[in-house]
Amino acid sequence: MARNSRELAKRSAVDPQDEPSAEWGWHGSFPKGKVAGGVVSIIFLLLFAIGPYQSRTQDLWLIGIALLLAGLIVHHVVSRRHAWRR
Numbered sequence: 001m002a003r004n005s006r007e008l009a010k011r012s013a014v015d016p017q018d019e020p021s022a023e024w025g026w027h028g029s030f031p032k033g034k035v036a037g038g039v040v041s042i043i044f045l046l047l048f049a050i051g052p053y054q055s056r057t058q059d060l061w062l063i064g065i066a067l068l069l070a071g072l073i074v075h076h077v078v079s080r081r082h083a084w085r086r
Contacts, residue, residue, distance in 0.1 A: 031080065038073040042066045 045066040049059045 035073055035077060038069055038076075042069050042073075045069070 045062045049062040049066075051058075053059065
């Protein structure tokens with residue numbers, strides 16, 4: 001049992017008995033990678049909208065999906081920023 005907050009901070013959140021890879025390597029997620037991947041996807045979607053199409057329906061779909069993705073990224077960033085309040 002941890003006696004103080006420093007010992008608690010040193011403990012891993014993952015039990016090595018459950019996941020042995022936690023002993024020899026990093027075990028986590030990429031929160032900034034999600035945002036960066038989303039921004040790159042938005043850029044590609046908007047670049048695909050530039051093209052010689054007969055109809056602009058494709059452009060509307062690409063721009064709509066890019067806007068939806070941008071909204072999801074903003075929601076993700078805001079919810080992570082305010083997670084400490086819960």
